Amino acid sequence: MEKKIGIISIVIFNRNIVEEVNALLSMYADMILSRNGMPLREEQLSLISVAVKSDADTINALTGKLGKIKGVKVKSLLIKTS
Numbered sequence: 822m823e824k825k826i827g828i829i830s831i832v833i834f835n836r837n838i839v840e841e842v843n844a845l846l847s848m849y850a851d852m853i854l855s856r857n858g859m860p861l862r863e864e865q866l867s868l869i870s871v872a873v874k875s876d877a878d879t880i881n882a883l884t885g886k887l888g889k890i891k892g893v894k895v896k897s898l899l900i901k902t903s
Contacts, residue, residue: 822876827899831869835892
C-alpha cells in the first residue's frame with residue numbers, strides 16, 4: 822500500500838482519559854515518527870501532536886479509534902510520499 826506522512830492533532834478535554842489515549846498511541850507506536858504533548862492546566866485540556874508514516878488505512882484506524890473516545894477531538898492531515 823502507498824505510504825502517507827502526516828500529522829494527527831488530538832485535543833483531550835478530560836484528563837481522566839489521558840491514559841486511554843496513551844495506551845492507544847502505544848499500540849500504533851511503529852508508525853509514530855514523533856509526538857509532542859502539551860498539558861494546558863488553566864484550560865483543563867491537553868494537546869497532542871503526532872507525526873506519523875504508514876498506509877492510509879492504518880492511520881485512519883488510529884484516528885477513528887481516538888475519535889470514539891468521549892472527550893477527545895481528532896484532526897489529521899496526510900500527504901502521500903514520493
